[in-house]
Amino acid sequence: MDEDENTVFIGSKETMNYVMAIMEQFNRGSDEVVIKARGRAISKAVDVAEITKNRFLETADITDIMTETEELEDEGGGSTNVSSIEITMKNKA
């Protein structure tokens, strides 16, 4: 995952924090924001995208959703697979 400034990473904060982060990006003039999440945060990423377009920015839409399997190294030197999602939102305004 890259550290693009138009990217919002979903972690353990409240859902609305991420909605606000996306709104800030759009208000700053970005026409595209990418939401990234791994593992259990994937459900929250979908909530964030849905809430943003339904309640805050009706001119925004989800234009692409991609999933992937990432291999993470665990503490014992082995690796664990974790699913990730990338939701692209565009503001058509």
Added chain:
Amino acid sequence: MDEDENTVFIGSKETMNYVMAIMEQFNRGSDEVVIKARGRAISKAVDVAEITKNRFLETADITDIMTETEELEDEGGGSTNVSSIEITMKNKA
């Protein structure tokens, strides 16, 4: 959500149960299986799709992912919004 026989609904069972349900559909000759989930089960739905294509059926791929907000009635007569996902997998074999 409809009750199409090519649809696998993700609930509270173990992830591998749903992977097996999808494999059964493909083995029965379906060339398309739709995975549906709501709320916290969304993360599991992504795991199920990723595990199916990476570990069990390399000729299968995710061809479409859609999200939605559903309005569910709660016990008090009010309603709650819940996000849902629909992942379409196709077997190209």
